[in-house]
Amino acid sequence: xxxxxxxxxxxxxxxxxxxxxxxxxxxxxxxxxxxxxxxxxxxxxxxxxxxxxxxxxxxxxxxxxxxxxxxxxxxxxxxxxxxxxxxxxxxxxxxxxxxxxxxxxxxxxxxxxxxxxxxxxxxxxxxxxxxxxxxxxxxxxxxxxxxxxxxxxxxxxxxxxxxxxxxxxxxxxxxxxxxxxxxxxxxxxxxxxxxxxxxxxxxxxxxxxxxxxxxxxxxxxxxxxxxxxxxxxxxxxxxxxxxxxxxxxxxxxxxxxxxxxx
Numbered sequence: 001x002x003x004x005x006x007x008x009x010x011x012x013x014x015x016x017x018x019x020x021x022x023x024x025x026x027x028x029x030x031x032x033x034x035x036x037x038x039x040x041x042x043x044x045x046x047x048x049x050x051x052x053x054x055x056x057x058x059x060x061x062x063x064x065x066x067x068x069x070x071x072x073x074x075x076x077x078x079x080x081x082x083x084x085x086x087x088x089x090x091x092x093x094x095x096x097x098x099x100x101x102x103x104x105x106x107x108x109x110x111x112x113x114x115x116x117x118x119x120x121x122x123x124x125x126x127x128x129x130x131x132x133x134x135x136x137x138x139x140x141x142x143x144x145x146x147x148x149x150x151x152x153x154x155x156x157x158x159x160x161x162x163x164x165x166x167x168x169x170x171x172x173x174x175x176x177x178x179x180x181x182x183x184x185x186x187x188x189x190x191x192x193x194x195x196x197x198x199x200x201x202x203x204x205x206x207x208x209x210x211x212x213x214x215x216x217x218x219x220x221x222x223x224x225x226x227x228x229x230x231x232x233x234x235x236x237x238x239x240x241x242x243x244x245x246x247x248x249x250x251x252x253x254x255x256x257x258x259x260x261x262x
Contacts (some may be wrong), residue, residue: 059258066103067092067257092254094247102242109262112189115141117253118152120182132158138252141244142191147227148210153178165217168227168243172215185213199239229246
């Protein structure tokens with residue numbers, strides 16, 4: 001037989017045998033790995049999270065303090081100018097009919113912590129019991145548009161998508177975690193801002209998670225648009241914007257307000 005033909009016939013066969021041998025050897029090697037070696041294959045070592053301090057009483061070291069009980073340096077009036085609310089005994093107190101206030105800085109995605117307290121007075125000047133939305137009302141507005149309702153909802157009947165912990169007129173809280181009037185309450189809010197493209201078209205809606213007094217009341221709710229008292233919510237394109245606190249005509253109290261940019 002021609003040696004050249006013999007070589008041509010054997011080489012492909014030898015190549016296939018070599019490939020099979022290498023594959024088999026690789027599989028055997030994999031089978032022989034120790035458990036710790038196999039575990040290492042799914043370990044990810046980068047990036048390493050930044051180290052922050054979280055004191056037992058205080059705020060995370062990477063947070064921005066918006067109100068520390070001393071002054072209104074981080075705030076301004078909703079239409080600009082000086083914020084006209086007062087600082088009383090370490091609390092930020094609404095001065096009714098002076099208007100909303102907002103942060104001087106604009107924010108997009110955030111973790112926001114707010115503590116608030118409703119007055120113990122739940123009657124009007126004539127002694128009539130205040131009820132529903134008239135029971136010491138306020139609100140925390142994310143990007144000045146999306147409201148987490150603040151209200152005395154302790155033994156106070158109102159429409160559920162307007163009670164404390166609701167995304168006003170959009171989402172009913174999972175439970176009513178309200179404390180009695182005069183007791184400090186907390187909101188811990190995780191907010192993902194909506195996104196818009198160059199043509200001002202919504203590409204991703206906003207989302208919000210709310211813990212009221214440590215209890216989950218809004219679980220990654222998809223925001224339907226800007227808060228409206230009348231009518232359906234609608235999105236309008238915008239960028240980062242301030243956090244806003246509402247003057248609804250009641251002497252509400254706030255304290256220990258801080259935010260982390262996400």
